[in-house]
Amino acid sequence: FFQEARSQEMLEHPPIVQERDFFEQDGQFFLIMKYIDGQVLDEIIESKGKLPEREALAIFKESLDTLNFAHSKGVIHRDIKPSNILVSKNNRAYIMDFGIAILAGEKRLTATGMNVGTAWYMSPEHIRRPKTIDHRSDVYSMGIVLYEMLTGEPPFDGETDYEIKEKHCRFPPPPPIQKNSRISKIMNGIILKALKKNPDDRFDGCGEFLRYIKAYEAGGIKKKTVTNAPEKKLKKTDAGKMAAEKLPLKLKKAETQKIATEKISPKRRSVQNWLVAVALTLAVVWGFDKFLTEEPYKTATGIHEKETGSLNINTYPRGAEVFINDEYKGYSPLKVSLRSGEYQVSLKKESYITKEENIHVESGGTENFSYRLEKMPATLWIISNPPGADVYIDGRKKGETPVTMKDIDIGRYDIKVALEGYETWQRIVQLSAGSQEVLRARLVSSAWTEPVTGMKFVRVPKGCFRMGTPEHNPTGGSDEGPVHNVCIEGFWMGQYEVTNAQYRKFRPEHDSGDHDGYSLNGARHSVVQVSWEDANAFILWLNSKNNGIYEFRLPTEAEWEYACVGKADAAMSRGDNPDDDADRDENHHWLSQIFYYYDATAIAGSYRYNAFNLRDMLGNTWEWCEDMYSSDAYSRHRKNNPVYAGDGSSRVVRGCSSTGRKSGNLRCADRGAGLPDFRSSYLGFRLVRK
Known part of the structure; x- marks a missing residue:
C-alpha cells in the first residue's frame, strides 16, 4: 500500500490518476485519488467489441506516453491491462492502479510465492523471473492491450491462470490479423514485435513503441520495416557463415572464404579418415580401462560418489x-x-505458497522429504460509485462498500451490489489462488414512477457538501452565507418539475398562461402560475390518492442545493460564467447541465441531466421549497438535514428561471423568496417522496 503511495508521489503527470492523500483507519488503508468521470477500457471493449483503429490508437498513444513518463522516473507498472486504463468523457486516457508498481532496481515488495499481475497480460519474464523484470515487461503488456482493442480479445486464454501463463511462455501469439482482417499487415507486425518472448527483440521502451505508432499513422513505415518472422533452424548452408564468425578477427574475409571453401584431395581425405579412426579407437579403450580400474569413479556431475548423499x-x-x-x-x-x-530447498508451484526449507545432506546417506503445499488465498476489493452500497456474496451480506476481503477461498462467487434507488449491479467472479481482484460497481440510478400521475423519481444518495457561497464570490448574495457543512440523508426526488398534464389531474382547469405570445400550457411543459399554497394542495391530493402507501412533500432548500450540485462526495456548485465550464474556486463552478436556454419554460427534460440523473435543475423555472425564508437562515442550520421553519412571511424558491442566465444568476447556491400565495409565469415546483 505504502509502495503505491510512494510510487504515486513520483508521478506528477496529468494522464496519471493522481493520489491526493492516503491514510489508515481501523486496520484498513485508503488512497484518496483524483476523481475522473469516465469509463474503464475493458468496459468499452466489452460494449463495443473490436474498436475502430483510429479510436483505439488515440487511447493507446496517450497510454504509451504516460507509461514512458513513469518509466523515466524508474517506475514499472507491472499490471497494465484495460481495466487499469480509464477513458474520460472527453476521450483522455488515464493510467490507474500503481498498486503493484516497483521502482527500478529496488527490492520487490510482494509476499513469498506471490507472482502478482493479471495472467492475460503478463510477460514471459514476469511469469518466469518476476524479480528481474524491467520496463520492457510493460511494453509486452501494452502489446496485449492493443491486440485486445483491435480484435476484441487477448491473444491467450485458458481455463486456469497456469494454462494462460504457459501459453505466454511457450507459444507464439496468433497474429491479430487472423482475428480482424481489417488490421493492416504493418500494424500486425507492430503488435507482434511488442509480443516477442525475448525482451531484447521488442521495442526498447514505450517511447520507441509510440514512435512506431506515430510513424505508422503518418505512413512512414513500410512492410519490411517491422519483421516478425519466426526463428529458423540452422541450415547446412549456414555452417560456413558460423565458422567464419568464430574465427579470429584478424583473418580477412578472403581468408575465411578460402578456409570455408578449400577443396581436399581424395588421397589426403583418406589419410585423415584413417587417423581419425585410430584416435577414436584409442580413446574408447582408454576410457573403458579407466572405468574398470579407477575407484571410486565419478558421477556425471564430477563429484565422487563417496562424497555425496541422496x-x-x-x-x-x-x-x-x-x-x-x-x-x-x-x-x-x-x-x-x-x-x-x-x-x-525452494518448492514453487502455480497458485501455491512457495515452500522454503534448509536441509542437511550426509555423505552416503539418503534424505526423504515430503511437503504438502498450501494454496495461496485470494484477495477481493469491492468499491462502488456512489459508495455505501450493500455487498452480497452468494446471497450473504458482507458489508457496505468499500469492502475488502482478504484470504478468501478460491472459487466462483456471485457478487451483488445494491443501493436503494439504483439498479442492482451483479457479476460472477472466478477467484484463483493468489489472485487480487478489484471490482468497481458503477451504479446506475433507477427511476420510480408514481402510479397516479406518472411522475418519475430518481434516488439521490446520502452525502455531505458545503452549502452556500463564499464572501469573496462577487456573484453571491448576502443571504448565501456563511458557507457551512451539511449532510443529507438519501431521498427520492422528481426527475423533472411537475408538468401541466400531471397538475391537471388535480385541477383540470389550470391555466399556465403565456409569455410574449408563447403558450406555456403544453402538456409536457413545466407547470407555472402555481403558488406555494397551490403546490401543497396538490401534495395533499396526491397523498390521498396513494392511500398512505407513498407520501410526498416539497424539498428543503438544503436537499435542493445538494441535488443541484450533483455530487455525493464533494461540495462543488458551479457559478460565475455559464459559457465557461472551468472550475472557478473551491465552492462555485458552472453546471455543465446548462448548455442552452429558452425565453420561457421548456418541455420537461430539455436541459441536460446532472450526476444524480436530475434534469432542468437550473434555468427553466424557479421551484418552491419547504423552508421559511430568512436572510440569516444558514447561521441557524444544524449539520444534518437542516430546514429553517422560524419566523418569516415568505417561502424559499430555488433554481432560477429562463431569465436567470441573462442576469448571471444560474447558480445552485442562488436563493429567492416569495409569499405563499404568490404566482408567476416563472414559478413552479418539483416533489420529494418521503
Whole structure:
C-alpha cells in the first residue's frame, strides 16, 4: 500500500490518476485519488467489441506516453491491462492502479510465492523471473492491450491462470490479423514485435513503441520495416557463415572464404579418415580401462560418489519446481545427488505458497522429504460509485462498500451490489489462488414512477457538501452565507418539475398562461402560475390518492442545493460564467447541465441531466421549497438535514428561471423568496417522496 503511495508521489503527470492523500483507519488503508468521470477500457471493449483503429490508437498513444513518463522516473507498472486504463468523457486516457508498481532496481515488495499481475497480460519474464523484470515487461503488456482493442480479445486464454501463463511462455501469439482482417499487415507486425518472448527483440521502451505508432499513422513505415518472422533452424548452408564468425578477427574475409571453401584431395581425405579412426579407437579403450580400474569413479556431475548423499523430494500435489540454492533442478517427485553440506530447498508451484526449507545432506546417506503445499488465498476489493452500497456474496451480506476481503477461498462467487434507488449491479467472479481482484460497481440510478400521475423519481444518495457561497464570490448574495457543512440523508426526488398534464389531474382547469405570445400550457411543459399554497394542495391530493402507501412533500432548500450540485462526495456548485465550464474556486463552478436556454419554460427534460440523473435543475423555472425564508437562515442550520421553519412571511424558491442566465444568476447556491400565495409565469415546483 505504502509502495503505491510512494510510487504515486513520483508521478506528477496529468494522464496519471493522481493520489491526493492516503491514510489508515481501523486496520484498513485508503488512497484518496483524483476523481475522473469516465469509463474503464475493458468496459468499452466489452460494449463495443473490436474498436475502430483510429479510436483505439488515440487511447493507446496517450497510454504509451504516460507509461514512458513513469518509466523515466524508474517506475514499472507491472499490471497494465484495460481495466487499469480509464477513458474520460472527453476521450483522455488515464493510467490507474500503481498498486503493484516497483521502482527500478529496488527490492520487490510482494509476499513469498506471490507472482502478482493479471495472467492475460503478463510477460514471459514476469511469469518466469518476476524479480528481474524491467520496463520492457510493460511494453509486452501494452502489446496485449492493443491486440485486445483491435480484435476484441487477448491473444491467450485458458481455463486456469497456469494454462494462460504457459501459453505466454511457450507459444507464439496468433497474429491479430487472423482475428480482424481489417488490421493492416504493418500494424500486425507492430503488435507482434511488442509480443516477442525475448525482451531484447521488442521495442526498447514505450517511447520507441509510440514512435512506431506515430510513424505508422503518418505512413512512414513500410512492410519490411517491422519483421516478425519466426526463428529458423540452422541450415547446412549456414555452417560456413558460423565458422567464419568464430574465427579470429584478424583473418580477412578472403581468408575465411578460402578456409570455408578449400577443396581436399581424395588421397589426403583418406589419410585423415584413417587417423581419425585410430584416435577414436584409442580413446574408447582408454576410457573403458579407466572405468574398470579407477575407484571410486565419478558421477556425471564430477563429484565422487563417496562424497555425496541422496535427496528424495516429494510434494502434494506433484509437479512443483524444485530449486536448490536458487538453481533449478526439475519437478517433484525428484531424486538428486548432492555433496554433503547445507542446502536451501525452494518448492514453487502455480497458485501455491512457495515452500522454503534448509536441509542437511550426509555423505552416503539418503534424505526423504515430503511437503504438502498450501494454496495461496485470494484477495477481493469491492468499491462502488456512489459508495455505501450493500455487498452480497452468494446471497450473504458482507458489508457496505468499500469492502475488502482478504484470504478468501478460491472459487466462483456471485457478487451483488445494491443501493436503494439504483439498479442492482451483479457479476460472477472466478477467484484463483493468489489472485487480487478489484471490482468497481458503477451504479446506475433507477427511476420510480408514481402510479397516479406518472411522475418519475430518481434516488439521490446520502452525502455531505458545503452549502452556500463564499464572501469573496462577487456573484453571491448576502443571504448565501456563511458557507457551512451539511449532510443529507438519501431521498427520492422528481426527475423533472411537475408538468401541466400531471397538475391537471388535480385541477383540470389550470391555466399556465403565456409569455410574449408563447403558450406555456403544453402538456409536457413545466407547470407555472402555481403558488406555494397551490403546490401543497396538490401534495395533499396526491397523498390521498396513494392511500398512505407513498407520501410526498416539497424539498428543503438544503436537499435542493445538494441535488443541484450533483455530487455525493464533494461540495462543488458551479457559478460565475455559464459559457465557461472551468472550475472557478473551491465552492462555485458552472453546471455543465446548462448548455442552452429558452425565453420561457421548456418541455420537461430539455436541459441536460446532472450526476444524480436530475434534469432542468437550473434555468427553466424557479421551484418552491419547504423552508421559511430568512436572510440569516444558514447561521441557524444544524449539520444534518437542516430546514429553517422560524419566523418569516415568505417561502424559499430555488433554481432560477429562463431569465436567470441573462442576469448571471444560474447558480445552485442562488436563493429567492416569495409569499405563499404568490404566482408567476416563472414559478413552479418539483416533489420529494418521503
